[in-house]
Structure formats: structure tokens, C-alpha cells
Amino acid sequence: MTDQHTRTAAPLVRGQGPGLLLAHGAGSDIQDSFGPVLDALAKSRTLVGPDYPGSGTTPSAAGPLTLDGLADHIVESSVRAGVHSFAISGFSMGTTVAVRAAIRHPERVTALVLSAGFARPSPRLRLAIDTWRALVESGGDNRTLAAYLSLVVGSVDWLEDRSQDELEEQVRLFSQGLPPGTAQQLKLLNTIDVRADLPRIRVPVLVVSPHGDLLTTPVHSRELAAGIPGARLVSVDSGHAIAAERPGPWAALITEFLDAVGH
Secondary structure, three states: OOHHHOOOOOOEEEOOOOEEEEEOOOOOOHHHHHHHHHHHHHOOOEEEEOOOOOOOOOOOOOOOOOHHHHHHHHHHHHHHOOOOOEEEEEEOHHHHHHHHHHHHOOOOEEEEEEEOOOOOOOHHHHHHHHHHHHHHHOOOOHHHHHHHHHHHHOOHHHHHOOOHHHHHHHHHHHHHOOOOOHHHHHHHHOOOOOOOOHHHOOOOEEEEEEOOOOOOOHHHHHHHHHHOOOOEEEEEOOOOOHHHHOHHHHHHHHHHHHHHOOO
């Protein structure tokens, strides 16, 4: 593994049963991407949740991030935690990390769940990423950035159902929880293209498409599912932030799929 990933914080480890490795989104961490579903998943699985460099308590990388580096990082974190074989649940950018991990470590990866993901950023997604990154790198008002993120990760219906106080609280929490490695992660995000990896996947795959996702819109999930032999595509009534909007249904989809395929 390269030097940029050697200083690694211990991952979250929780539960008992077959291994389930978690891969979080860009500008996020394990708690932010998966927090509300961790307890439900840990009832039947041993969860391993490493944070990327610059997220959680993992130090930022000294150089540019690479998709291969992140894939190796999460796999090696699980092995160091004593979980040597596992399914991977990837969220948002974590779906591409999961795909690359399955290609680079086929002897360890038993199944994939790819939620709110993509194979490559569409022009519209690149525009959203560029705006996000510009707000991060400007060093300006964190509230403006947090408000922008609230608008793109929440579904229209979910946001419309929030009170003014609830929205203000979400913006406040977003503004306080921006990982220091966000700019590095977003720079990588704009370069990702795993389309060539998809036909090479040989494990069971579930693609979870939030039909109200304004960031990685459902067209991205359809491209993922179409490119992977035998992949199953399901929809969930949610925006991009599935853990916040629909934690129960999301945890059930993941658990039921892994139970059905024997992982």
C-alpha cells in the first residue's frame, strides 16, 4: 500500500456474523453515510467501517487519492480488524470503491450492495461536484455550502416535509461536520470511471436506486446494473441521503439480499 494510506485510524467494528465492509461517500465518513443503519446491520453481520484519508479520525493523505488506493485501504482495514472475507456495501462514491475492491481482491469479496452510486459522473453530476468543490476550496461561509448540500442530498418530498427549525438544524450539523479531506475526495470523484470493471464482477450484486436522488440520479444506478452480469436493481423512496430518509427500508434491502445470496 502506498505511503498516503499507511497512517490509518482503526475502523468501526460492530456486530457478529458474516463480514460486511462499508465504503462511504465523498465528503462524508462512516457515521454520516451509514450511521442510522449500523445497529440494524450489526444484528446479523460483523461490520467493518473504515474512514477514507481526511475523513473521521483518519489523517489526510500526503498526495492525491486514487481509486485503487481507497479500494486497498478499505480491504486492508478489514483484514487488520480480523475480517478476511466480506460483502461490501458501498454508498455514493463508495460504490466505485466497492467495485474496484471486488476487482482487485476477488478472493475476499463475496457480494456487493451498491447504493446511490454511479459508474462515472454524468455531465450534470460533474457540475454538482464542481460547485461543491468550489464552495469547499473558497474557504468561505460553511453555511452556504451546507445549504447547497442539503438541497442536493435531500429528496424534494423529504425537504418539503421539514420545518424551518429542522432544516436549520440540518444545515448547522452539515456546516460543523465537513471532513478536512473533502477537496481531495471530490477531486478524485470527478475522475472516476469503472465501466470497464463492471463486466468483470463475478459476485452477486444488488444496486439500490433512490428514485428521488438529485445528486446521483437514477440513470447512474441503471448504468451500474446494466453493466454488471446478473445484477439486481431495486428502487427505494428516498433522496441521496438514504440513511437519513429511509434507514429501515435500506437496512432491510441490504440484509434480505445478503441473506438470500448466502452472504
